[in-house]
Amino acid sequence: MTGCAPEQPTAATAPPDSAPNVVPAAAAVRPGKDAKNATYMIDGEPVTLIDGVEEKTIVPGSASKQVTRLTEHAFEMDLNDDGQKDQVFLLTQDSGGSGTFYYAAAALKTPQGYQGTNAVFIGDRITVQYFKADPEQSSQFWISYGDRQVGEPTADDPMNMASKEFRWDGASLVEVAAAAATK
Structure with a gap:
């Protein structure tokens, strides 16, 4: 039957965040x-953090949870050069196993509130020395930390x-060395 199938999105009509693995960090979150x-x-x-924590069930009906936390490693700086003090910090994420995964993230100050960024992976079970x-x-x-060989x-x-x-590239948080390697 013609005309009964739903219209499939094309490159021109697909939403900008529908491409695989492409998520505009600042536009994708409230x-x-x-x-x-x-x-x-x-x-x-x-x-989505509520009072600095999110708990998400890993498998429906299971007691296992993925817990994401905002850590005490945090400071303010004008990350995106707009004259506003943004919040920069580390997040940890535990999924019930023995790993504790660390991420760098930021919350950009806007007139509507704080806009969360993407989080960039740092390592598993690291020991933070400096975060400044x-x-x-x-x-x-930057972060200086203990890791394993x-x-x-x-x-x-x-x-x-x-x-x-790390730096803000105008659209997302990126690792400086990783950004330089792609040029």
Whole structure:
């Protein structure tokens, strides 16, 4: 039958966030009153914090939960150069196993509230040493942390020092080295 099938989206009519693995971080989430009550994108999935925590059932009917938390590692800076103090922080995510995954994220201050960004993966079971704004680069921040060598068991204490630097690229939070590698 002609005309009975629903119209399939084309590149011209598909919503901008319908492409696989492409999520405009700032446009995909609703603003919150502060960083503890905003929505962020982790691995392409929205995470809405309420008082700094989100608990999500992993498998329907199961007691296992994925818990995302805003950590005490946080500071304010003007990340997007708009003259407003944004909130920059680390999130952790636990899914009931032995891992605790760390992410860098931010909440951009807007007239409507705080707009959550995408979260950028840092590592599993790391030990945070320093988490600060970069004094030499406005709109950038960095983390120094203990991690493990490749092949080292994750049960071992993280003794290998590592660091990552992040910036706002106008649309999403990116790791500086990763952004430079794509150019």
